Amino acid sequence: MIIRPETLLRPVPGGLYCPAGDFWIDPTRPVARAVITHGHADHARAGHGAVLATKETLAIMAARYGARFAGSMQALAYGERAAIGGIDVRLVPAGHVLGSAQAVVEKGGARVVVSGDFKRRRDPTCTAFEPVACDIFISEATFGLPVFRHPPDAGEIAKLLLSLSTFPDRCHLVGAYSLGKAQRVIALLRETGYDAPIYLHGAMQKLCDLYEALGVGLGDLRPAQEMMKTPLTREVFKGAIVIAPPSSLNDIWSRRLGDVVTCFASGWMRVRARARQRQVELPLILSDHADWDELTATVAELKPGQLWVTHGAEEALVHWAQTNGVPARALSLVGYDEDGAGERDEAEA
Amino acid sequence: MNRFAALLDRLVYAPQRTVKLRAIERYLRDTPDPDRGYALAALTGSLSFKHAKAGLIRTLAEARVDPVLFRLSYDYVGDLAETVALIWPQRRGANRAPELSEIVAGLEAASKAELPGLVEGWLDALDADGRWALIKLMTGSLRVGVSGRLAKTAAAAIGGVEPDEIELVWPGLHPPYTELFAWLEGRSERPRGIARAPFRPVMLAHALEERDLAVLKPGDFAAEWKWDGIRVQAVSDRGEARLYTRTGEDISAAFPDVVGLLGGDASIDGELLVFRDGEPASFNDLQQRLNRKTVTKAVLQDYPAGIRAYDILHLDGTDLRPLPYRARRARLEDLLGDGRERLDLSPLVPVSGWEDLQRLRANPPSAAAEGLMLKRWESSYLPGRVRGEWFKWKRDPRLVDAVLMYAQRGHGKRSSYYSDYTFGVWRGEELVPVGKAYFGFTDEELKEIDRFVRANTVNSFGPVREVAHTRDLGLVLEVAFEGLARSPRHKSGVAMRFPRISRLRWDKPPKDADRLETLEAMLPG
Numbered sequence A: 001m002i003i004r005p006e007t008l009l010r011p012v013p014g015g016l017y018c019p020a021g022d023f024w025i026d027p028t029r030p031v032a033r034a035v036i037t038h039g040h041a042d043h044a045r046a047g048h049g050a051v052l053a054t055k056e057t058l059a060i061m062a063a064r065y066g067a068r069f070a071g072s073m074q075a076l077a078y079g080e081r082a083a084i085g086g087i088d089v090r091l092v093p094a095g096h097v098l099g100s101a102q103a104v105v106e107k108g109g110a111r112v113v114v115s116g117d118f119k120r121r122r123d124p125t126c127t128a129f130e131p132v133a134c135d136i137f138i139s140e141a142t143f144g145l146p147v148f149r150h151p152p153d154a155g156e157i158a159k160l161l162l163s164l165s166t167f168p169d170r171c172h173l174v175g176a177y178s179l180g181k182a183q184r185v186i187a188l189l190r191e192t193g194y195d196a197p198i199y200l201h202g203a204m205q206k207l208c209d210l211y212e213a214l215g216v217g218l219g220d221l222r223p224a225q226e227m228m229k230t231p232l233t234r235e236v237f238k239g240a241i242v243i244a245p246p247s248s249l250n251d252i253w254s255r256r257l258g259d260v261v262t263c264f265a266s267g268w269m270r271v272r273a274r275a276r277q278r279q280v281e282l283p284l285i286l287s288d289h290a291d292w293d294e295l296t297a298t299v300a301e302l303k304p305g306q307l308w309v310t311h312g313a314e315e316a317l318v319h320w321a322q323t324n325g326v327p328a329r330a331l332s333l334v335g336y337d338e339d340g341a342g343e344r345d346e347a348e349a
Numbered sequence B: 001m002n003r004f005a006a007l008l009d010r011l012v013y014a015p016q017r018t019v020k021l022r023a024i025e026r027y028l029r030d031t032p033d034p035d036r037g038y039a040l041a042a043l044t045g046s047l048s049f050k051h052a053k054a055g056l057i058r059t060l061a062e063a064r065v066d067p068v069l070f071r072l073s074y075d076y077v078g079d080l081a082e083t084v085a086l087i088w089p090q091r092r093g094a095n096r097a098p099e100l101s102e103i104v105a106g107l108e109a110a111s112k113a114e115l116p117g118l119v120e121g122w123l124d125a126l127d128a129d130g131r132w133a134l135i136k137l138m139t140g141s142l143r144v145g146v147s148g149r150l151a152k153t154a155a156a157a158i159g160g161v162e163p164d165e166i167e168l169v170w171p172g173l174h175p176p177y178t179e180l181f182a183w184l185e186g187r188s189e190r191p192r193g194i195a196r197a198p199f200r201p202v203m204l205a206h207a208l209e210e211r212d213l214a215v216l217k218p219g220d221f222a223a224e225w226k227w228d229g230i231r232v233q234a235v236s237d238r239g240e241a242r243l244y245t246r247t248g249e250d251i252s253a254a255f256p257d258v259v260g261l262l263g264g265d266a267s268i269d270g271e272l273l274v275f276r277d278g279e280p281a282s283f284n285d286l287q288q289r290l291n292r293k294t295v296t297k298a299v300l301q302d303y304p305a306g307i308r309a310y311d312i313l314h315l316d317g318t319d320l321r322p323l324p325y326r327a328r329r330a331r332l333e334d335l336l337g338d339g340r341e342r343l344d345l346s347p348l349v350p351v352s353g354w355e356d357l358q359r360l361r362a363n364p365p366s367a368a369a370e371g372l373m374l375k376r377w378e379s380s381y382l383p384g385r386v387r388g389e390w391f392k393w394k395r396d397p398r399l400v401d402a403v404l405m406y407a408q409r410g411h412g413k414r415s416s417y418y419s420d421y422t423f424g425v426w427r428g429e430e431l432v433p434v435g436k437a438y439f440g441f442t443d444e445e446l447k448e449i450d451r452f453v454r455a456n457t458v459n460s461f462g463p464v465r466e467v468a469h470t471r472d473l474g475l476v477l478e479v480a481f482e483g484l485a486r487s488p489r490h491k492s493g494v495a496m497r498f499p500r501i502s503r504l505r506w507d508k509p510p511k512d513a514d515r516l517e518t519l520e521a522m523l524p525g
Helices: A055-065 A153-166 A181-191 A202-213 A233-237 A272-277 A292-302 A314-323 B002-013 B017-030 B035-043 B054-064 B067-077 B080-087 B100-109 B115-125 B128-139 B148-159 B163-172 B178-184 B210-215 B283-287 B297-302 B325-336 B354-362 B443-455 B516-520
Strands: A010-012 A015-018 A023-025 A033-035 A048-053 A070-075 A081-084 A087-093 A101-107 A110-114 A136-141 A171-175 A198-200 A221-223 A241-244 A260-265 A282-284 A306-312 A328-330 B221-227 B230-237 B240-245 B266-276 B305-315 B343-345 B369-376 B390-394 B398-409 B418-427 B430-437 B457-461 B464-467 B476-481 B483-486 B494-497 B500-505
Touching (some): A048 A055, A055 A070, A055 A202, A136 A314, A153 A171, A153 A181, A153 A260, A181 A198, A181 A202, A181 A241, A198 A202, A202 A221, A202 A241, A272 B002, A292 A314, A306 A314, A314 B067, B002 B017, B002 B035, B002 B128, B017 B035, B017 B148, B035 B100, B035 B148, B035 B178, B054 B067, B054 B080, B054 B115, B054 B128, B067 B080, B080 B128, B100 B115, B115 B128, B148 B163, B148 B178, B221 B325, B221 B390, B266 B325, B283 B483, B283 B494, B305 B325, B325 B343, B354 B369, B398 B430, B398 B443, B418 B443, B418 B476, B430 B494, B443 B457, B443 B464, B443 B500, B476 B494
Parallel strands (some): A023 A033, A033 A048, A110 A136, A136 A306, A171 A260, A198 A221, A198 A241, A260 A282, A306 A328, B305 B343
Antiparallel strands (some): A010 A015, A015 A023, A081 A087, A087 A101, A101 A110, B221 B369, B230 B240, B230 B266, B266 B305, B369 B390, B398 B418, B398 B464, B398 B476, B418 B430, B457 B464, B483 B494
């Protein structure tokens, strides 16, 4: 029987649904069976019946939601196959955060790949993206505008280190999302030979511990909270790096650090107005999402029969694909990242 | 150019004035002539290039980039310079990055036909930050949170002189200011003899707060009407006459009918107004004269401008600023006497007590008075906003409840939010737009309105969204404004002065918003 690839997965309110296998990918509401691409909160929610994901993603969900976040869990290694209701499902690396995967859904020679969130550049904290030829590529487009070209990571880390040497008396407070970005910033710093203690906001601790437990070395990490109890607080944080969630950059907590250079590691920092909105003094353009060049190069490399775009700046990527001979459509799935002022701006980008 | 680009980048993000100052100062110290001079010119707004326009940048970018992608990107970024800087598809193997002085010289010398090729070459040679600086420079608005005054203060720091000393020599100087730097670095004498009719920094007032009245004594203060024009400084010096705005911008060319009014050797502080039969007209009339580089005969005739003077800074070779206001006022009265044609004295308002003044303030004698000014009799004329000396006491704003009709994304700092609002009031069964406002709300309220706009969009036209505005569904905004004038350009026939959002009326259904008749009743005369 010939299967038309567009019948394999259907975009419906709540996410992507596979009618033949009766399962969902990254559903935004509780369902009976879910395949989860990665641990970020807008893709991985608690309360599903059965969850299939990489063991790292399952561990991240357990760390965030507690051990009983779903009725049952099944770990699938990269490349391993599972059959759900007669549909073949495989997870391959997406290069986004630790454990992140693309979901490859196949039946009868038709193959659909759901990218989840992904990037193409090297990341010391996770396995690199693996391209899989397919009939339909379902892509994110968080940075789907040609103004987003992330510069090389090394230059951004160098900017941070240069600022530290220019302002040795000021604490450098780096806003970074607690899953993925924080660990990547730390790992990139360690690669340059920076071996001073790095201080963590309490919200960072659990996931940093989990990364270490899963084999990603992060060096000397210390809870900032402990240091805040001593009378020498301001001395300790002079010239130190503190990593905190973006929401803590301008709150009362950060005032206790003394004179602070507010830094923010995010792809959104490419646009000056965004950095200014956040009152950031040192923007670091570091993203876990593909930039415009990575998105278009991926589509050009895969040459899928069709491109579907889930979320982000869909319109521009769809337009680009169409003018480059790839039939494309925007799915406009809600519940994931939204362009504009969405809270996720500062969260997972 | 890379150094200048890095400076601008640092200035954009540096929140504190002291950090900005230090950054500019360091740049001016470390950068050789003539680059630093051109940078100072750029920061003080002293550069303009005849053929360099935002339109050229746009044309160049659109020739290289798919127009749909360009439009989507510009809509997102909200700033042309930054959009082009980021989107520019660089060609490999371009030339070395040009120096700032090369760029300035090129922009000045290039003909209209040569310019596109020149700029395109630079855009290819520079990185994203360099391209951004280049475009900012060409289009003449840096917007890096630095005033001309701040830049001059940084320059003054190099030579350990007061910023006011720079202001005094400034009008005679031209980019790249090599003689200024030579003086500041002690390599030559102070530039002199060329600075006629200089601008002197103005003294500013604080807004009066109710609790101030409890501690201030009425007997210590003179009161004047606060005129609704623009603050100017008219200077006449050895045959040279100039008119400056309160920030020191020279607007002489746009006001030939005002520049010559003063004569002699004097510098006065006053309000620029359009006069009709010796009385100040509305701000709307004055607006016909603003933002013009030159002026036509017809406009001069229809909108004759003049000055209502309220202070004097300099007279016949003597600096009067150290004198108390009482003495300066006497000198000003001597000079102007009963007033000249379109150059008269702002009259004093008798001060018997705060209650009487409060009553007067609510009912000014002229539509061109927007409240009162209180000046301490003993105050010297000090530059800047000096606490406790001068107060402005504006009349309470007018209020109207209007319905949000359209929203547009903001620019600059608010580029991702719907922050520019068009609102309307009822005329019969339909809403007619009566104004636009883009401030007055808190950051928190901005987010709430933005959420409302996104959830209730019924139509979109490019960056503009039409927001639901029926009798029962819509957002009512309490709008405060200073005055109202008839305007044939607006569909409603009225134009607001200085409108801003004063409150969000989530509690009020649109059908209970105000009607156009309410506004019409507020029109003067």
